[in-house]
Amino acid sequence: MTDKTARGTRQNVFCDLQTILNAARKWHNDIPVVGRRGVYFGLKKIGEGRRTYFTIPEIKSILAEVEGRKPWDLFFILLSLSGLRSAEILGLYVEDLDFDKNLIWIRGGRGMERFRP
Numbered sequence: 227m228t229d230k231t232a233r234g235t236r237q238n239v240f241c242d243l244q245t246i247l248n249a250a251r252k253w254h255n256d257i258p259v260v261g262r263r264g265v266y267f268g269l270k271k272i273g274e275g276r277r278t279y280f281t282i283p284e285i286k287s288i289l290a291e292v293e294g295r296k297p298w299d300l301f302f303i304l305l306s307l308s309g310l311r312s313a314e315i316l317g318l319y320v321e322d323l324d325f326d327k328n329l330i331w332i333r334g335g336r337g338m339e340r341f342r343p
Contacts, residue, residue, distance in 0.1 A: 240262070243260075244260065247259075288306070289303065289306065301315060301316075310330070314332050317332075318330070318332075
């Protein structure tokens with residue numbers, strides 16, 4: 227389990243098991259107490275725990291840099307305000323935009339179709 231899962235996932239599984247053991251201890255006194263000190267969760271994976279989003283000042287800086295540069299200004303505005311992935315934005319057609327209902331029809335994302343307000 228240590229090679230294929232993130233360290234945080236392993237810690238979560240341990241906490242769940244600890245909760246189960248604590249609940250079982252109410253009915254059976256002979257269940258051992260397992261502390262975190264005796265458990266090794268492994269090293270963090272590369273990039274694990276790193277921030278995966280831009281801060282508001284970073285977004286404003288990016289938008290200021292591409293302002294007026296067609297079509298990139300629209301691309302980055304959609305990227306930052308809609309929560310869409312870049313491939314989803316690049317796959318949009320005019321027909322996918324419903325201005326009356328303020329919806330974007332997103333197609334081709336792993337065989338799934340969805341709406342985005």
